[in-house]
């Protein structure tokens with residue numbers, strides 16, 4: 337057969353492009369922003385493989401416009417909430433993702449945010465740069481102890497467990513709430529969600545975004561959170577109801593939040609969350625180290641290559657049983 341045609345929806349790091357170019361006819365969307373919907377639909381037409389990003393909504397329409405030769409969608413992410421898995425299953429399209437290689441980088445970033453929020457690093461840095469630092473002050477920028485505190489982890493897969501492992505060095509009591517009880521070498525106690533919310537000083541989210549976890553942190557669940565606790569989100573923005581978070585931060589019910597992901601994402605520059613001193617927001621950089629992104633690009637390329645050649649993907653997403661209804 338002629339070389340398979342593949343679309344990559346943004347520039348990705350090496351070795352991704354070289355691996356693909358050696359075996360496929362590759363079109364890489366050249367712009368800094370994701371392809372607008374019409375451009376995506378145009379570019380995907382006739383492709384055998386699609387390498388997508390979490391910013392691309394890959395639904396039944398994209399798959400149908402691509403055509404029946406589309407065999408694989410390879411997401412450059414571990415999360416696949418941007419892809420309609422049921423639509424892929426119905427069409428026999430394999431879906432790949434990049435688990436494992438980004439676990440430690442994402443856990444590191446979670447800890448960077450956790451420490452920054454608890455010890456008010458961003459506020460302190462702004463204070464110094466604004467020329468306000470006049471003396472040592474016993475009341476200045478008092479935060480929350482991390483050492484010895486209780487950490488509540490929601491979602492205890494690879495990343496949640498990696499966050500928990502780091503907590504051992506901080507003498508923390510670790511609670512977790514997860515769909516499944518995970519075998520784990522970390523000492524952590526499985527609890528129900530209300531217990532976790534009531535007892536944790538710091539809560540960190542690591543669950544995938546699904547209909548069951550959408551707005552898991554909402555007005556009702558926030559009410560259960562211990563006053564003065566800190567919320568960290570490096571998973572997906574829509575796990576949290578943004579308006580409820582805003583209220584809780586304004587009221588001081590939550591001492592602080594640190595977010596790598598938001599809803600909406602990106603957060604508009606004039607969003608009220610960005611006016612709060614007790615909210616840190618960074619632009620979805622959980623896996624953003626050079627080494628990790630290179631490994632992700634390699635896995636995404638290898639998933640795509642396997643898929644266009646009809647081979648099992650090295651890192652396939654388990655698809656739901658196809659249902660008849662679209």
Ligand code: GLV
Nearest residue numbers: 412413414415623
């Ligand atoms: C990033 O958010 C990912 O899912 O890999």
